Structure formats: structure tokens, C-alpha cells
């Protein structure tokens with residue numbers, strides 16, 4: 001399988017190159033040259049195939065020989081090391097819980113998959129691989145956990161001092177070994193600027209192989225298709241096809257669902273559920289795309305004003321908004337309604353939503369008001385990560401999952417200012 005740049009000004013590359021580079025040299029996102037298509041019979045049989053086997057079948061054409069088949073199966077098995085249960089909230093609404101991984105967020109799947117692909121590719125690189133990421137909280141934890149103790153790869157994570165939650169900080173700093181957490185005396189934008197400067201620094205890049213683990217990397221994007229195939233497999237109503245509502249920020253997850261649907265996976269309709277950051281709902285309403293400045297909400301992992309993956313979404317539909325609109329709706333749900341419905345759902349059913357899943361839930365519930373069908377919303381994070389917000393709303397304590405009790409209590413991090421030279425000196429240590 002080859003990948004081309006959506007800006008069309010860079011050469012095509014294979015899966016290995018696309019993963020190592022992250023983004024094409026022209027600044028475009030990589031997109032698969034062709035999309036596999038499966039006949040109806042495949043999906044009938046798929047229900048009987050074990051999860052890891054099915055996921056491996058799906059991802060293999062995208063890897064296209066860049067990793068041998070046996071290794072792909074091992075990577076997929078290590079990626080899907082936690083359950084993704086489909087939990088009914090009512091006759092009509094199911095929660096696809098994607099938060100049972102080590103860092104209690106769905107990003108664990110993409111991060112684990114990518115880290116293991118890089119572990120394979122590291123063998124053919126003559127320099128040390130340094131994965132460099134800036135995080136506002138969630139991504140860093142998933143990357144730290146996914147890459148922990150992977151031989152040949154050093155991970156450097158920049159996070160803004162005092163601006164991540166306690167759980168997030170423990171997830172970033174608890175590992176040590178090949179995970180280097182840098183606590184930057186600044187905000188997230190400072191961290192991002194430092195990382196971008198390092199990627200442009202020729203001297204540094206000659207010493208070590210710098211790569212990013214951000215969500216536009218194909219090795220993080222593509223395995224998110226697993227959620228949709230496994231949801232289909234475990235959907236209890238064989239005669240009907242669900243609507244799927246996806247809490248969306250950078251639109252990587254929902255785009256993976258649309259990709260799976262282009263391969264023939266039966267899904268009735270998609271809802272891209274956004275918080276107050278309504279760039280895409282506005283785009284679909286007006287036909288004009290206007291990037292906005294992100295606003296802060298309680299579902300902060302979705303605070304994105306200019307979602308990168310909208311380019312991939314449009315590419316899937318030949319840039320025809322009308323064809324896209326037949327398959328995807330996008331709505332914006334504000335914090336006020338999100339809070340209200342979190343309390344309502346808890347009082348009615350005892351189910352505890354997190355602020356991100358709640359946006360997906362509300363969008364689905366609203367949709368079902370006028371559509372006689374059933375649906376799934378994705379619960380992308382465990383509510384305990386947002387206990388300060390959720391507990392007062394439900395008037396009750398959230399049970400602590402065992403994985404949190406076993407979080408390492410050690411603290412490995414180094415403080416750093418916002419001056420680039422300081423980061424450069426640190427990174428030179430890997431050259």
C-alpha cells in the first residue's frame with residue numbers, strides 16, 4: 001500500500017516511510033492510495049472471527065508488506081490487550097467503552113499500535129529514534145505508556161507545568177527508563193512551539209532520527225478502524241445497522257470509521273459530536289470552512305478549532321460535501337447541556353458518562369428523537385479522569401478502577417524553561 005500527500009507535492013511512500021515521517025514533506029497528511037473493499041459475505045463471516053484475527057485482517061492491506069504478517073498479528077494482539085465492551089444504556093442506546101486500557105482513554109489503541117510498528121522499523125534506522133511530543137494532557141500519557149520500555153526508542157514529552165491533572169501528571173512522569181518527561185514553565189503553545197523548532201533543526205536531525213507521535217500519523221489513525229469492526233461484530237441486532245456517534249476533536253477517530261465504511265462495513269450513519277468548538281458543524285451547515293481559535297470546554301481533549309483530519313474526511317468523499325452529508329452529520333453540544341445530561345443519565349440509569357462520551361451521548365439521543373433506529377456512542381475516556389467535574393454533577397463518588405491504584409508513585413521529570421537552546425542541549429544527549 002502506498003500513501004500520497006493530500007497536498008500532492010511530495011512523492012508517494014510506503015507504510016514504513018509514512019509512519020516514520022508522520023507528515024509529508026509538503027506539510028500534507030498521508031492518505032492511502034487505494035481503499036480495500038470487502039463483499040457482503042465477508043461481513044457475515046466476520047462475526048465469527050476472533051477479535052485479534054479480524055483486526056489483523058483489516059489492517060494488513062494498509063501495511064502492505066512493510067511488516068511481515070506474523071509480526072502484524074503480534075502487534076495487533078499487543079494493541080488490543082484490553083476489552084472494548086458494548087454496554088446497553090437502554091433499548092436504543094449502547095456505549096462502546098474504549099477506556100479500559102492503561103491510561104483510561106481510547107488513544108491507548110493508536111499509541112500502542114504505533115509504538116510497536118516503530119519498534120519493528122527501528123531495526124532499519126542507523127540513528128537513535130527519538131519520539132518528540134508536546135501534550136496538553138491525554139496524548140502524552142497514552143504515548144508514554146505505549147512506548148514504555150520499547151527497545152531502541154527514546155520518548156521526550158513536553159507538558160505545561162501545573163496545567164495537567166494529577167492523574168495525567170502521574171501517567172507522564174511515573175515511567176522513567178526511555179520515557180523523558182519535561183515539565184515546561186509555560187503553556188501548551190510553548191511546548192508545541194519548542195517541538196516544532198526541534199523538528200526544523202537540521203543539526204539535531206542529523207544526530208538522531210526525530211519523529212512525532214501525534215494523531216495525524218497513519219500508524220495512530222488507521223488502527224482506530226478496529227473500534228468500528230468490533231462494534232459491528234458485537235452488535236446484538238443482526239437484522240439492523242447502528243448509527244454511530246463519535247465525540248470528535250481532531251476528527252481522526254470518526255475519519256477511521258468513515259474509512260471502514262468505505263470498505264463496506266455496514267454502518268447506518270455517523271454523527272461527529274463536537275463540543276463548543278463547532279468548526280465542522282458550521283462548515284457542514286454553510287459549505288464554507290473557517291478555522292477558529294479553540295475555546296476551552298469541559299471535554300478538553302476535543303478543544304480543537306482547526307481539525308487536521310477534515311482533509312482526510314473530505315478526501316474519502318472526493319471533496320464533495322453533498323456526498324459526505326448523506327453519511328455524516330456534525331453537531332455542537334455546549335457545556336451546559338453536557339453537564340445537564342450527565343446528571344440526567346446518572347439519575348435515570350446509574351451510568352456515569354465522562355465529558356467527552358457525554359457529548360457523543362447527547363448528540364445520539366437527540367438524533368434518535370427524529371429517527372426510529374438504534375445507535376452506539378463511543379465512550380472515549382474513563383470518567384475518573386474528570387472526577388472534579390463529574391462527581392459534583394452526579395452527587396456521588398466514581399468508583400476508582402484498579403489500574404489507577406497501581407499507578408507508579410515515582411516521579412521522573414525535568415524542569416525546563418521556554419528557551420529552545422535548553423531543549424536542544426537536552427536532545428543532543430541522544431545523538
Ligand SMILES: *Cc1c(COP(=O)(O)O)cnc(C)c1O
Nearest residue numbers: 248249250251252253301380381
Ligand atoms: C482525543 C480525544 C477525543 C477526540 O478524538 P479525535 O480523533 O481527535 O476526534 C475524544 N475524546 C477523548 C477522551 C480524547 O482523548
